[in-house]
Amino acid sequence: MASARIQRWAVILSGFDYTVEYIKGTSNIADGLSRMPHWESCTNVEEYHYIHFIQSNNSIKLSFKDIARETRRDPILAKVSEAIKNGTLSNLKGSEFSAYVSKSQELSIEYECVLWGYRVLVPLKLRKQILHEFHKSHLGIVKTKMLIRSYIWWPAVDKEIEKLINTCIPCQELQPCPEKSFLIPWKPTDTVWSRIHVDFAGPIKNYYLLVVIDSFSKWVEVYKTKEITSTFTINKLREIFCRYGLIDTLVSDNGRQFTSVEFQTFLKNNSVKHILTAPGHPSTNGQAENFVKTIKNHCMQV
Numbered sequence: 001m002a003s004a005r006i007q008r009w010a011v012i013l014s015g016f017d018y019t020v021e022y023i024k025g026t027s028n029i030a031d032g033l034s035r036m037p038h039w040e041s042c043t044n045v046e047e048y049h050y051i052h053f054i055q056s057n058n059s060i061k062l063s064f065k066d067i068a069r070e071t072r073r074d075p076i077l078a079k080v081s082e083a084i085k086n087g088t089l090s091n092l093k094g095s096e097f098s099a100y101v102s103k104s105q106e107l108s109i110e111y112e113c114v115l116w117g118y119r120v121l122v123p124l125k126l127r128k129q130i131l132h133e134f135h136k137s138h139l140g141i142v143k144t145k146m147l148i149r150s151y152i153w154w155p156a157v158d159k160e161i162e163k164l165i166n167t168c169i170p171c172q173e174l175q176p177c178p179e180k181s182f183l184i185p186w187k188p189t190d191t192v193w194s195r196i197h198v199d200f201a202g203p204i205k206n207y208y209l210l211v212v213i214d215s216f217s218k219w220v221e222v223y224k225t226k227e228i229t230s231t232f233t234i235n236k237l238r239e240i241f242c243r244y245g246l247i248d249t250l251v252s253d254n255g256r257q258f259t260s261v262e263f264q265t266f267l268k269n270n271s272v273k274h275i276l277t278a279p280g281h282p283s284t285n286g287q288a289e290n291f292v293k294t295i296k297n298h299c300m301q302v
């Protein structure tokens with residue numbers, strides 16, 4: 001965005017028709033006298049029409065005539081405009097006028113548009129259109145607010161900008177992904193079949209694979225099944241327990257087959273502690289998850 005000084009020049013110049021011509025520094029030598037203020041012209045300050053500024057801004061396809069027309073039709077702005085002309089703005093009562101009354105000394109009328117300083121007060125009907133025009137380049141909330149505040153204003157404009165950007169699909173798509181959660185490594189176990197990690201891989205050619213890994217020995221058991229159920233999981237775990245003995249802890253994701261009453265009762269009856277990995281973060285089930293990936297990769301290649 002241009003600096004405030006450049007903007008002020010733009011406001012002053014917007015009332016004129018002019019062409020900008022570049023003059024080389026060597027042929028445009030400024031001496032002390034040429035910089036001396038000319039007191040006569042300084043005291044004779046011309047009144048500039050700031051409303052030209054909004055019209056000369058190419059990003060807005062609106063003329064001050066559109067704004068003036070809608071200002072006359074806007075129930076609140078029409079009254080505000082009338083009150084400014086009569087000098088009775090501070091007499092307006094009602095919460096809908098409070099934002100305008102608090103700026104009563106700073107509001108003015110130009111070409112039947114209400115201005116707050118250089119900023120044009122936009123009537124309700126044109127607000128959505130103007131916001132979209134300003135947000136064409138999909139700047140972020142802070143930059144869009146800065147840009148809009150330089151040209152226009154209405155009560156609660158900031159909230160409307162935030163709402164627009166928070167619901168703008170192109171802006172949301174470009175948002176960076178949230179940072180990955182920090183993974184806490186599993187504590188190493190001292191004995192075999194103390195803690196096992198369980199997960200399902202698939203579907204691979206219409207089958208699922210139940211993967212069970214012992215965290216100490218990294219021994220892997222894999223069982224093929226057509227459907228993922230608590231009963232199937234329990235039956236296979238029962239086989240494992242018969243062969244290797246009971247375990248202390250079972251780690252799984254929060255799939256229905258692991259959280260069902262049937263599965264929970266089975267673990268409780270065998271005094272097995274159940275650790276569920278964070279929902280939406282299957283990678284926290286470290287070993288089984290890694291092995292599931294390995295199995296999938298190999299099965300796809302077969």
Ligand SMILES: [Zn+2]
Nearest residue numbers: 138168170171
């Ligand atoms: Zn956007």
